[in-house]
Amino acid sequence: MAGYDYDLFTIGAGSGGVRASRMAASYGAKVAVAEEYRVGGTCVVRGCVPKKLFKYASAFADDFADSAGFGWDVGTPVFSWPKLVENKDREIDRLNGIYIHNLENAGVEILESRAILSDAHTICLPGLNRKVTAKHVLIATGGRPFMPAIPGIEHAISSNEAFHLPELPRRIAIVGSGFIAVEFAGIFHGLGVEVSLIYRQPNLLRGFDADVRDALTVAYEKKGIRQYSGEEVASIEKTGDGLVLHFKNDMRLETDMVMYATGRHPNTMGLGLEDAGVELGEHGEVKVDDFSRTSVDTIYAVGDVTNRVNLTPVAIREGAAFVETVFNNNPVAVDHTIVPEAVFSQPEIGCVGLSEESARLIHGALDIYKTRFRPMKNVLSGRDEQTLMKLVVEPESDRVLGVHLVGPDSAEMVQMAAIAVTMGATKAQFDATIALHPTSAEELVTLKQKWVAPV
Numbered sequence: 001m002a003g004y005d006y007d008l009f010t011i012g013a014g015s016g017g018v019r020a021s022r023m024a025a026s027y028g029a030k031v032a033v034a035e036e037y038r039v040g041g042t043c044v045v046r047g048c049v050p051k052k053l054f055k056y057a058s059a060f061a062d063d064f065a066d067s068a069g070f071g072w073d074v075g076t077p078v079f080s081w082p083k084l085v086e087n088k089d090r091e092i093d094r095l096n097g098i099y100i101h102n103l104e105n106a107g108v109e110i111l112e113s114r115a116i117l118s119d120a121h122t123i124c125l126p127g128l129n130r131k132v133t134a135k136h137v138l139i140a141t142g143g144r145p146f147m148p149a150i151p152g153i154e155h156a157i158s159s160n161e162a163f164h165l166p167e168l169p170r171r172i173a174i175v176g177s178g179f180i181a182v183e184f185a186g187i188f189h190g191l192g193v194e195v196s197l198i199y200r201q202p203n204l205l206r207g208f209d210a211d212v213r214d215a216l217t218v219a220y221e222k223k224g225i226r227q228y229s230g231e232e233v234a235s236i237e238k239t240g241d242g243l244v245l246h247f248k249n250d251m252r253l254e255t256d257m258v259m260y261a262t263g264r265h266p267n268t269m270g271l272g273l274e275d276a277g278v279e280l281g282e283h284g285e286v287k288v289d290d291f292s293r294t295s296v297d298t299i300y301a302v303g304d305v306t307n308r309v310n311l312t313p314v315a316i317r318e319g320a321a322f323v324e325t326v327f328n329n330n331p332v333a334v335d336h337t338i339v340p341e342a343v344f345s346q347p348e349i350g351c352v353g354l355s356e357e358s359a360r361l362i363h364g365a366l367d368i369y370k371t372r373f374r375p376m377k378n379v380l381s382g383r384d385e386q387t388l389m390k391l392v393v394e395p396e397s398d399r400v401l402g403v404h405l406v407g408p409d410s411a412e413m414v415q416m417a418a419i420a421v422t423m424g425a426t427k428a429q430f431d432a433t434i435a436l437h438p439t440s441a442e443e444l445v446t447l448k449q450k451w452v453a454p455v
Contacts, residue, residue: 009134011115014041016303016315017140022106023323031108034115039099043312055344058190066381081168117272139301143264152236156258169257176261177204186346196226209355215388215406266305290333292322309336340418342411350414353402353421367393369447389443398426
């Protein structure tokens with residue numbers, strides 16, 4: 001493609017950008033990727049990966065307590081936050097190195113600089129004092145934490161800073177009710193921090209099935225995580241003893257640290273997208289068609305920056321589809337209708353397909369199958385925590401529209417269930433599957449009785 005420095009210039013070396021860059025290079029394209037922070041993006045550096053490592057660490061508190069019921073006497077465990085952070089950082093460094101190695105091996109040039117578009121084909125690299133041109137540009141800059149403009153917000157942290165705290169606070173107030181909020185609530189609680197959750201909604205995890213939301217809300221209440229539902233913070237005050245949250249209803253809450261987890265916004269500020277003619281949505285998201293093409297024919301966008309389905313595997317799939325479309329003459333559109341989701345709360349959540357509420361809006365009448373039971377491990381440990389399993393079924397076709405799980409290993413189970421739901425499996429096919437005993441997952445193929453709402 002004569003006349004340009006690169007066939008593809010990718011802005012952002014997160015999961016979607018890295019996958020697209022490597023694939024495009026494998027098809028013979030000359031590719032460069034610009035990254036101003038670290039290769040690997042939010043998921044690898046300050047998102048999914050370190051968060052799950054922290055989740056593993058925090059879960060040991062329950063494991064040590066539960067072990068007594070199985071005959072173990074582990075004494076008084078001692079936890080070191082600095083050691084956890086050090087080991088986490090070492091693993092992130094390792095993964096960062098692997099991502100860099102894989103890009104370089106594919107022949108992709110890595111440019112450590114912010115990238116700013118000046119037109120549809122020209123990119124300025126202020127960190128390198130360079131300008132380059134590209135036939136195609138891919139925007140893959142992900143999202144950034146949203147911090148509301150309230151008095152005292154400078155005293156709060158986001159999930160970015162939570163991974164690098166010099167020490168654990170004694171008390172933390174987490175504002176939000178989504179993935180990040182509930183996951184960090186479980187993490188900090190498991191590490192011995194006194195946790196308060198503040199959110200405007202009636203309960204946690206808006207958009208999830210109501211039974212799932214209720215199950216997690218109850219589980220967190222039992223753990224002693226204080227929840228302030230239907231509340232909104234008006235300001236944050238720094239005092240000699242810590243921080244004070246002032247609610248809009250005049251209530252006060254004293255704490256040592258405040259973390260905001262009220263969502264993420266597309267990371268499009270200062271990229272020069274408007275100068276290049278790229279149309280943005282009301283939240284700053286890059287507007288794209290089914291093939292991830294923007295309003296400019298040669299500029300595409302994938303991942304969280306488009307605000308479609310903001311999950312790492314979706315960004316990876318979108319990046320691959322973009323390359324197939326543009327560099328392999330094989331137009332591919334990603335189907336966003338069936339996407340499995342995992343929330344690494346404690347207990348864990350796994351869902352795929354439609355919630356009962358969404359399914360009723362589309363299909364009307366439904367057959368609901370659900371069960372709540374005490375997992376086998378909790379019998380000897382004495383832990384008062386139940387598992388929830390729920391199937392949403394369309395009666396006429398018998399097709400399973402949704403699978404919703406709350407309990408140990410829910411994420412692992414729902415990945416397998418997602419195959420069945422994606423294939424359009426019926427309840428009869430679930431029933432025809434022989435159960436694997438003794439497991440929690442066997443309940444998914446032994447649910448015979450339709451649930452009837454109490455009168």
